[in-house]
Amino acid sequence: MLKINSIVVILKQHSTIYIMQIKSFTFNPFMENTYVLYDDTKEAVIVDPGCHEKAEKSALMQFIKNHDLTPVKLLNTHCHIDHVLGNAFVKSTYDIPLWIHEEELPILKSIPAYAGNYGFPNYQECQPDHFIREGESIKFGNTILKTLFVPGHSPGHLVFYSEADSVAIVGDTLFDGSIGRTDLPGGDHETLIRYIKENLFALPDEVAILPGHGPGSTIGKEKESNPFVGKLARY
Ligand SMILES: [Zn+2]
Ligand SMILES: [Zn+2]
Numbered sequence: 001m002l003k004i005n006s007i008v009v010i011l012k013q014h015s016t017i018y019i020m021q022i023k024s025f026t027f028n029p030f031m032e033n034t035y036v037l038y039d040d041t042k043e044a045v046i047v048d049p050g051c052h053e054k055a056e057k058s059a060l061m062q063f064i065k066n067h068d069l070t071p072v073k074l075l076n077t078h079c080h081i082d083h084v085l086g087n088a089f090v091k092s093t094y095d096i097p098l099w100i101h102e103e104e105l106p107i108l109k110s111i112p113a114y115a116g117n118y119g120f121p122n123y124q125e126c127q128p129d130h131f132i133r134e135g136e137s138i139k140f141g142n143t144i145l146k147t148l149f150v151p152g153h154s155p156g157h158l159v160f161y162s163e164a165d166s167v168a169i170v171g172d173t174l175f176d177g178s179i180g181r182t183d184l185p186g187g188d189h190e191t192l193i194r195y196i197k198e199n200l201f202a203l204p205d206e207v208a209i210l211p212g213h214g215p216g217s218t219i220g221k222e223k224e225s226n227p228f229v230g231k232l233a234r235y
Contacts, residue, residue, distance in 0.1 A: 019039065019040070019164075019165060020037055020038070020039045020143045020162055020164070020165045020167070021037075021038055021039065022035055022036070022037050022167065022210065023035070023036040023038075023063055023067075024036075024210065025050075025051070025056070025059060025060060025063075027049075027050035027051045027052065027056045027085070027086070028050045028051070028052045028053075028056070028082055028085055029119070030050070030081075030082035030213070031213055031214075032048065032050035032082040032083055032212055032213060033048070033050075033210065033211065033212055033213060033214075034046070034047070034048055034049050034050050034051060034060070034086070035047040035048065035169055035210060036060070036063065036064065036069070036071075037140070037143070037145075037160075037162075037169070038067065038069050038140075038141070039140075039141040039142055039143045040141070040142070041141030041142055042067070042068055042069050042070055042141070043069070043070050043071075043072050043140045043141035043143075044064065044069040044070065044071045044072065044140065044141075045071065045072060045073045045074070045075055045138070045140050045145075046060075046071055046073075046074050046075070046090050046094075046096075047075045047076070047077065047160060047169050048075075048076055048077055048083035048084070048169075048171065048212060049074070049083075049084075049085070049086030049087060049089070049090045050082050050083055050084075050085050050086055051085065051086035051089065051090075052085040052086065052120065056086070057086065057089055060086070060090075061093065064094075071090070071094040071096050072096060072140050073096055073097060073099055073138065073140060074087065074090050074091055074094075074096050074097065074098045074099065075098075075099050075100075075132075075138065075160060076098070076099070076100045076104065076108075077157060077158050077159065077160070077169065077170070077171025077172070077173075077212065078100075078101075078104055078107065078153065078154040078156065078157040078158070078171055078172065079100060079104040079105075079107040079108035079111070079154070080107065080154060080172070080184070081111050081114075081115060081118060081120065081123070082212075083171070083172075083212060084108065084111065084126070085120065085123065087124075087126035088124035088125065088126040089124070091126055097129035097130055098126055098127070098128045098129050098130075099128065099129065099130045099131075099132050099138070100128045100130075100131065100132065100156070100158075101131060101132050101134075101149070101156030101157070101158050102131040102156060103151070103155040103156025103186075104154060104155065104156040104157075105128065105131075105156075106155075106186075107154055107155070107156075107185070107186060108126075108128070110185070111123060111125070112125060132147055132158060133147075134147060134148070134149035134158075135147060135148075135149075138160065143162060143164070143165075144162070144163075144164070145160040145161060145162055146160075146161045146162075146163060147159070147160060147161075148161055148168075148199045148200065149195065149199065150170070150171075150173045150174075150192070150195040150196060150199050150200060151188075151191055151192070151195055152173070152180070152182055152187065152188050152189065152190075152191035152192020152193070152194070152195055152196075153171070153172045153173055153179075153180030153181065153182060153184075153187055153192055154172070154184065154186050154187065155186040157171055157172070157173060157180075158171070159171065159173060159199070159200065161203065161207070166204070166206055166207050166208060167207065167208045167209075167210065168200070168203065168207055168208070168209050168210070168219075169210050170200065170209045170210065170211050170212070171211065171212045172211070172212040172213065173192065173195075173196060173200065173211075174196055174200055174209055174211065174217075174222055174226070174229070175211045175213065175214055175217070176211070176214055176215050176216065176217040176221075176222075177217075177222075177225070177226060177227065178226070178227075178228065179192060179193070179196065179226070179228045179229060180192060193228065193229055196229050197229060200219065201219060201223055201229070203219045204219065205218065205219050205220030205223065206218060206219070206220060207219045209222070
C-alpha cells in the first residue's frame with residue numbers, strides 16, 4: 001500500500017513539472033484571441049495568430065523572446081480571416097509548419113478574394129503543411145493536445161484539448177454564454193449544436209474553455225447556462 005501511494009505521489013509531482021502555460025493576446029479589429037501554449041521545455045505552439053499591425057506582431061515576438069520560447073508548430077482552429085491574419089508572419093519568422101484541418105483549405109484559399117474589402121489589402125497567403133485528422137494528437141515539449149472535430153461555424157473546425165491541463169482552445173465554437181455564428185460559408189447551425197453537445201460536452205465539467213473571442217468559461221458552466229446548447233436552451 002505504501003508503495004502504491006508513493007508511486008501516485010511521484011506521478012503527481014512529475015505531472016506538475018511540465019504543466020502547460022497559456023498566454024493570450026487580443027488582436028485585430030475583430031478582437032480575436034491568439035494563444036501561445038508552452039511548457040517548461042520552452043517549446044511552444046501558436047494558435048490562430050490574428051496579429052496584423054506591426055505593434056501586434058511585435059507584442060507576440062517580444063513575448064516569445066522574453067520567455068525564451070521555441071515555437072514548433074502553427075495551428076489554426078479554423079481559417080476565417082480574423083484567425084489567420086498573422087499566419088504568414090508566424091510561419092516565416094519561426095520557420096514552423098502550419099497545421100489545419102483539410103476542410104478548412106477552401107476557407108483559407110478564399111481569403112485573398114475578400115481581404116481587401118475587409119480592410120486587409122496586404123493580406124499574405126500562407127499554405128498549410130499538414131492536415132490534422134480528427135483525434136490526432138499534437139505534441140510539443142512534454143504536452144499532448146487532443147484534437148476534437150467541432151464543425152458548424154466552419155466546415156473543418158478543430159478544438160485543441162489538453163487533458164492533463166484540463167483546458168481546451170475552442171476557437172469560434174462555444175463562447176461564454178453564446179456559440180459561433182453559422183451564417184458564413186460552410187456554416188450550419190444544427191451541425192454546430194450537435195457537435196458541441198457530442199464532442200465538447202463529453203469533456204469533464206471542470207475543463208476551462210478558451211474561445212476565439214471574449215472571455216473564457218468552463219464546460220460545466222456552459223452546459224448549465226448557455227442559452228443555445230445548455231440545459232435551458234429552447235432549441
Ligand atoms: Zn470564425
Ligand atoms: Zn473568429
